Amino acid sequence: MTGPSIVWFRDDLRIADNPALRAALDRGEPVISLYVLDAESDGVRPLGGAARWWLHHSLASLDARLRERGSLLILRRGPAERVVAETVRDAAAGAVLWNRRYGEAERAVDTALKAGLREDGVEVESFAASVLFEPWTVRTGVGDHYSVFTPFWKACLALPAPRAPLPEPREVPGPARAPATDDLDEWSLLPTDPDWAEGLRETWEPGEPAARRRLRAFLDDDLGSYDAARDEPAAGATSLLSPRLRWGEISPYTVWHETVDAARSGRHAASAHRFLSELGWREFAWHTLFHFPALADKNLKPEFDAFPWPRLRPTMLEAWQRGRTGIPLVDAGMRELWRTGYMHNRVRMVVASFLIKNLMIDWRRGEEWFWDTLVDADTANNPFNWQWVAGSGADAAPYFRIFNPELQAAKFDPDGRYVARWAPDADERDQIVDLRETRQAALEAYEAVKRAR
DNA sequence: GCCCTATTGCA
DNA sequence: GCAATAGGG
Numbered sequence: 392m393t394g395p396s397i398v399w400f401r402d403d404l405r406i407a408d409n410p411a412l413r414a415a416l417d418r419g420e421p422v423i424s425l426y427v428l429d430a431e432s433d434g435v436r437p438l439g440g441a442a443r444w445w446l447h448h449s450l451a452s453l454d455a456r457l458r459e460r461g462s463l464l465i466l467r468r469g470p471a472e473r474v475v476a477e478t479v480r481d482a483a484a485g486a487v488l489w490n491r492r493y494g495e496a497e498r499a500v501d502t503a504l505k506a507g508l509r510e511d512g513v514e515v516e517s518f519a520a521s522v523l524f525e526p527w528t529v530r531t532g533v534g535d536h537y538s539v540f541t542p543f544w545k546a547c548l549a550l551p552a553p554r555a556p557l558p559e560p561r562e563v564p565g566p567a568r569a570p571a572t573d574d575l576d577e578w579s580l581l582p583t584d585p586d587w588a589e590g591l592r593e594t595w596e597p598g599e600p601a602a603r604r605r606l607r608a609f610l611d612d613d614l615g616s617y618d619a620a621r622d623e624p625a626a627g628a629t630s631l632l633s634p635r636l637r638w639g640e641i642s643p644y645t646v647w648h649e650t651v652d653a654a655r656s657g658r659h660a661a662s663a664h665r666f667l668s669e670l671g672w673r674e675f676a677w678h679t680l681f682h683f684p685a686l687a688d689k690n691l692k693p694e695f696d697a698f699p700w701p702r703l704r705p706t707m708l709e710a711w712q713r714g715r716t717g718i719p720l721v722d723a724g725m726r727e728l729w730r731t732g733y734m735h736n737r738v739r740m741v742v743a744s745f746l747i748k749n750l751m752i753d754w755r756r757g758e759e760w761f762w763d764t765l766v767d768a769d770t771a772n773n774p775f776n777w778q779w780v781a782g783s784g785a786d787a788a789p790y791f792r793i794f795n796p797e798l799q800a801a802k803f804d805p806d807g808r809y810v811a812r813w814a815p816d817a818d819e820r821d822q823i824v825d826l827r828e829t830r831q832a833a834l835e836a837y838e839a840v841k842r843a844r
Numbered sequence: 845g846c847c848c849t850a851t852t853g854c855a
Numbered sequence: 856g857c858a859a860t861a862g863g864g
Contacts, residue, residue, distance in 0.1 A: 540845095622845090737845095740845075744846095779845090788845070788846075789846090789864080790864090791846085791847085791863085791864040792845085792846040792847075792864090793846070793847065793864095794846065794847085795846080795847060795848090798846090798847075799846095830847085830848090834864065837864085
């Protein structure tokens with residue numbers, strides 16, 4: 392069917408290595424780039440506050456890049472299945488292209504839309520773009536999915552290497568008459584009353600060009616120290632790519648290949664290997680979500696349903712959220728998060744362990760807070776990693792592995808630079824719980840899980 | 845991807 | 856008295 396090609400952008404806000412966009416350009420018809428803000432489809436999780444901030448700026452950046460190339464980004468809001476179908480009808484489009492999603496609710500939308508459009512004679516095609524290995528391609532010897540990371544990643548690495556990234560298009564010709572679009576400002580994605588985004592503006596530049604520069608700077612300047620320093624929150628040794636990958640401003644294929652190239656030309660084999668395995672954890676989280684769609688709600692290990700969470704104490708939860716626990720490393724992490732929409736990975740593990748094991752608050756409350764405050768939270772990695780810390784997840788830390796925030800600080804922030812930066816006053820506070828007593832109580836509560844096994 | 849405790853070896 | 860290490864949660 393002839394007629395313009397619609398590229399439905401979702402978590403892939405880039406023009407380089409975007410197979411759906413590439414396929415649209417190859418059709419030779421004008422291209423309509425569409426983004427749908429969908430808070431209505433069944434089971435699709437509404438974005439958190441920090442995510443909305445990032446999305447606003449990333450969409451603005453994508454629109455600017457499309458305008459430089461002869462078109463623009465069309466914005467619509469509403470349930471995606473209806474909105475995309477309407478856009479197809481209004482534009483008399485001949486094809487709709489998108490990059491695949493792996494959550495259950497998202498797949499349901501995409502599958503229904505695909506069927507409906509094909510019935511109307513519209514070409515529909517989808518592509519792999521946000522994971523290096525799609526969930527159904529990685530199987531154990533007996534055909535199961537993996538539940539332990541190391542064999543999972545080994546199996547991935549034994550598959551054919553991820554394809555090379557596609558080059559960035561020079562032109563994206565739009566139709567003579569562009570379809571109607573919403574005004575991005577009308578979506579009110581940015582906070583106004585109050586405007587709490589100052590720290591985010593100071594910290595981040597969303598958008599594809601900045602994402603590419605960040606990868607380059609990381610590989611050129613920081614890769615060498617990554618393996619040794621990645622666990623030190625004050626070292627600045629990590630890639631800071633997580634939000635860029637979450638929004639698809641850069642593709643994992645690009646990260647993969649540029650990292651492999653950097654390692655080939657340098658002496659950073661151990662660091663490159665380690666960094667790629669972090670991409671592997673990201674893959675593992677998406678695969679786990681694909682096979683266990685209730686990841687954000689249900690314990691992956693059902694015996695954890697027996698865990699005796701005490702009645703929620705809102706003041707404890709709030710002290711944690713605001714960084715007022717009196718535990719320096721915990722407060723530093725929670726304030727970094729509140730200010731910047733980000734937290735160093737080592738500190739994420741520490742604050743999560745503290746919430747779950749010392750405060751005995753259900754991991755879901757922590758997951759919700761991170762969902763609302765992190766710029767990089769996605770529907771797979773956020774719950775996956777919370778379950779990992781809780782002990783209820785895939786290849787999780789055993790429950791009895793309880794982080795001691797003071798020892799973690801001594802080990803990974805020995806000169807106290809990170810704590811001094813984010814929580815210089817934390818030492819003056821009373822600690823809201825006794826680390827030793829609460830650790831013991833958590834170990835005793837864990838007995839219920841062991842009995843339920 | 846950990847922490848705690850007890851024990852051992854050495855001073 | 857301390858550091859290193861094993862064993863177990």
